[in-house]
Every structure is written in structure tokens, then in C-alpha cells.
Amino acid sequence: MSSRVPLQPLNLDTLAQILREEGWDVVVTEDVVARREGPHGVWNVYADRAGRVRLEATRPVGMPKGRRVLLDGRTYRVLREVHEVINILTSIRKEEELVQVLRAFEDILWRRLWEE
Structure with missing residues (x-):
């Protein structure tokens, strides 16, 4: 068993509250989905x-x-946009680790660490 697997299932409502406090729009279903x-x-x-x-x-x-x-x-207005999609994955063992992970996500994106 991986050392990153939580000892017990994480509380989705707690994860959602942390995300809301960090300024994210959040929906809780079977998982937590947040958007900014x-x-x-x-x-x-x-x-x-x-x-x-x-x-x-x-x-x-x-x-x-x-x-x-x-x-x-x-008459139709056609707008063409090109986007880049970046996915970053990790795991946490405790809900409290989520804030650190959010900060790390930002750091990875702003510093473009995947390009090194």
C-alpha cells in the first residue's frame, strides 16, 4: 500500500470548505470539484x-x-481560440494538506516547472 493513501477516507465537506476559504467555487457530489x-x-x-x-x-x-x-x-460570428491544458496530480493523506497542495499547484504553474 502506498504511503500516500489516507488511513481513512477523506471528508469531502472539509475539503470543500478549505477550497471555499481559498476563494474557489465548489460543488460536492461523489467528489469535490472546484473552479477558479x-x-x-x-x-x-x-x-x-x-x-x-x-x-x-x-x-x-x-x-x-x-x-x-x-x-x-x-450572419454568424466565429471566434477561434487556442488553449493549453495542463494537468497536475498528487495525493494527500489529510484534509489539512490541501492548502499546501494548492500553493504548490500555483508555484508549479507560475514557474513552469514542467519545462525544466
Whole structure:
């Protein structure tokens, strides 16, 4: 058994409360799903009772390009956006570790540590 597996299932309501206190919009179902939107993109955090935590960060990699298309007498506005999606995964044993993990996620993203 991995040393990262929690000794008992994590409390999803506690994880959700921690995320709310950190400024995330949170939904609790069978897992915890949290979302934060900002000028640098959209970040989603997923956490489960087993202690698995994943960040999915989506950010634009260029300026959107748009144009109008006329088809059958109707005008459509088409906007093309290119995004980069980065997933970071880890695990926790206690709910209290989540704040440290959120800080580490931010650090990894801002410092682009996956490029080293």
C-alpha cells in the first residue's frame, strides 16, 4: 500500500470548505470539484475521498481570432481560440494538506516547472 493513501477516507465537506476559504467555487457530489476563473485562464481542482487531487489549468496561448461568416442570409460570428491544458496530480493523506497542495499547484504553474 502506498504511503500516500489516507488511513481513512477523506471528508469531502472539509475539503470543500478549505477550497471555499481559498476563494474557489465548489460543488460536492461523489467528489469535490472546484473552479477558479481569472485573467490567466480557468483552473479546476478535483479531489476524492481516496486523497487524489488533480488540477486542470486551461489558459489561452494567443489572441482570439474572429470573423463574420454570412451563410444562407444569416450572419454568424466565429471566434477561434487556442488553449493549453495542463494537468497536475498528487495525493494527500489529510484534509489539512490541501492548502499546501494548492500553493504548490500555483508555484508549479507560475514557474513552469514542467519545462525544466
